[in-house]
Amino acid sequence: GAGVSQSPSNKVTEKGKDVELRCDPISGHTALYWYRQRLGQGLEFLIYFQGNSAPDKSGLPSDRFSAERTGESVSTLTIQRTQQEDSAVYLCASSLADRGRKDGYTFGSGTRLTVV
Amino acid sequence: LAKTTQPISMDSYEGQEVNITCSHNNIATNDYITWYQQFPSQGPRFIIQGYKTKVTNEVASLFIPADRKSSTLSLPRVSLSDTAVYYCLVGDLYDKIIFGKGTRLHILP
Numbered sequence: 001g002a003g004v005s006q007s008p009s010n011k012v013t014e015k016g017k018d019v020e021l022r023c024d025p026i027s028g029h030t031a032l033y034w035y036r037q038r039l040g041q042g043l044e045f046l047i048y049f050q051g052n053s054a055p056d057k058s059g060l061p062s063d064r065f066s067a068e069r070t071g072e073s074v075s076t077l078t079i080q081r082t083q084q085e086d087s088a089v090y091l092c093a094s095s096l097a098d099r100g101r102k103d104g105y106t107f108g109s110g111t112r113l114t115v116v
Numbered sequence: 117l118a119k120t121t122q123p124i125s126m127d128s129y130e131g132q133e134v135n136i137t138c139s140h141n142n143i144a145t146n147d148y149i150t151w152y153q154q155f156p157s158q159g160p161r162f163i164i165q166g167y168k169t170k171v172t173n174e175v176a177s178l179f180i181p182a183d184r185k186s187s188t189l190s191l192p193r194v195s196l197s198d199t200a201v202y203y204c205l206v207g208d209l210y211d212k213i214i215f216g217k218g219t220r221l222h223i224l225p
Binding site: 004043044045048093101103105106107110 | 159
């Protein structure tokens with residue numbers, strides 16, 4: 001597609017439920033990144049995919065968070081047993097090069113997750 | 117990763133030139149300086165990148181002194197639509213991006 005697409009754009013869930021967030025990267029972009037942005041804060045790195053492997057998962061905050069990617073396509077970020085502190089905007093970015101240059105990231109508009 | 121320091125917030129008026137300075141005293145030889153812009157309810161977008169001296173594109177200019185320990189993003193003749201958060205990033209070109217808190221720029225009419 002023309003840009004990075006994320007769905008849903010908004011998600012309200014009850015504490016303790018599981019949620020899945022989806023990212024459709026730009027076609028042909030091999031690298032994919034997930035970030036989390038809490039209200040009024042900067043972006044926190046969560047995980048990086050190169051193809052369907054994840055060489056850097058260092059930012060996942062707990063074992064309730066997991067992510068997978070199908071080939072060089074869609075990625076899903078799953079949060080199990082959601083907690084109120086998980087409320088944030090979850091942003092996905094993709095880039096063309098095998099090792100994404102800093103000037104080459106294209107971000108989606110994010111999924112706003114609210115845990116009540 | 118080089119630590120960066122930039123103002124938390126800035127106000128300016130339409131039509132003015134805005135300069136946002138970022139300090140990065142421990143910048144390494146391989147590090148580049150990259151700026152991203154984030155509008156409300158959107159993901160960040162790349163605006164400019166440089167290694168030394170001056171870089172200019174259709175959006176902004178980036179001034180980097182010889183010692184590279186700081187850099188200044190210059191936005192000419194800002195408008196209300198330039199209200200956004202601006203992130204200064206310093207690091208190897210191919211490392212993943214680590215974002216700080218950025219500078220909240222508020223343009224007033």
